[in-house]
Amino acid sequence: MMHLNIQPRVAQALTEGKPVLALESTIISHGMPFPQNLETAKMLEQLAIDHGVTPATICIMDGKVCVGLDAKQLHILATCKQVRKVTRRNFAEMLASGETGATTVAATMMAAHMAGIAVFATGGVGGVHRHAQETFDISADLIELSRTPVIVVSAGVKAILDIAKTLEYLETHGVPVYGFGTSTFPAFYSAKSPYPVEAIDSVATIAKIYQTGLELGFTNGMLVANPIPQEYEFPYDKMAVVIDKAIAEADQKGIRGQRVTPFLLGRIVELTGGKSLETNIALVKNNVLLGCRIARELVFRRF
Ligand code: PSU
Ligand code: MN
Numbered sequence: 001m002m003h004l005n006i007q008p009r010v011a012q013a014l015t016e017g018k019p020v021l022a023l024e025s026t027i028i029s030h031g032m033p034f035p036q037n038l039e040t041a042k043m044l045e046q047l048a049i050d051h052g053v054t055p056a057t058i059c060i061m062d063g064k065v066c067v068g069l070d071a072k073q074l075h076i077l078a079t080c081k082q083v084r085k086v087t088r089r090n091f092a093e094m095l096a097s098g099e100t101g102a103t104t105v106a107a108t109m110m111a112a113h114m115a116g117i118a119v120f121a122t123g124g125v126g127g128v129h130r131h132a133q134e135t136f137d138i139s140a141d142l143i144e145l146s147r148t149p150v151i152v153v154s155a156g157v158k159a160i161l162d163i164a165k166t167l168e169y170l171e172t173h174g175v176p177v178y179g180f181g182t183s184t185f186p187a188f189y190s191a192k193s194p195y196p197v198e199a200i201d202s203v204a205t206i207a208k209i210y211q212t213g214l215e216l217g218f219t220n221g222m223l224v225a226n227p228i229p230q231e232y233e234f235p236y237d238k239m240a241v242v243i244d245k246a247i248a249e250a251d252q253k254g255i256r257g258q259r260v261t262p263f264l265l266g267r268i269v270e271l272t273g274g275k276s277l278e279t280n281i282a283l284v285k286n287n288v289l290l291g292c293r294i295a296r297e298l299v300f301r302r303f
Contacts, residue, residue, distance in 0.1 A: 020117050088110060163195050
């Protein structure tokens, strides 16, 4: 496809039927501060390689959908202030303009699917924001999960969102959601939330459900919610106080639309004295490990 620029090592892995894992770039540009964002991006790629999987970090640059990035591209995403968030709405526009764009979960799913990558690991997906009944702020990530057949591994959704409404929305749009080894939906910084989710204990089951869906001609994706390991958890109640404060500040400052999520994440890092960032890194790492297992399982089942 003329708009795709697949890095040679990723292209080779795909042609040879080897496991590949997609990674997003908004977490680099808007989700974490420099230099931890760059260090994390590199560490995650190495982690995948160490587990026998080719990583493909995705962004939009120089008018191409780039699948698999080099050190220079990662550096641009991590440091350049003009990098824009890309979602389905502005995907084509960003290619046409030649601007640099960091892909959100939605745009990363689209690009992964174009490249033939079935699994994608990230920190948290976007969701239904609190008071969405007034603001209508619902992440395009949720709609994308209903229409692009990619398995997304995340630590649930952040507690900055309305978890109950997010789960209802996913249900309405026919998105299969599973808790990996848990029957309570994880709340990002915390392993548990008060909300139930269907539990799955093996990557073989995930792969089988995904493949069955494809055989049926379904085009939806799947959300695998992977709880943060307990030793890295940030206590739910303590986090709730921080989050309420960050949300109140965002309201006060009149922050809306695409800026909401980056603002809240940034404020939470500041308000926790960097603790939430450590938690964030630990959970993405955990998700990449599970993503690698799913990617290997899918390849294994093909032969
Ligand atoms: N969750 C995080 N860190 C992030 C994001 C989510 O812990 O950086 C990013 C993801 O790229 C997600 C996006 O797709 O925020 C959602 O943005 P919005 O709420 O504007 O749809
Ligand atoms: Mn939004």
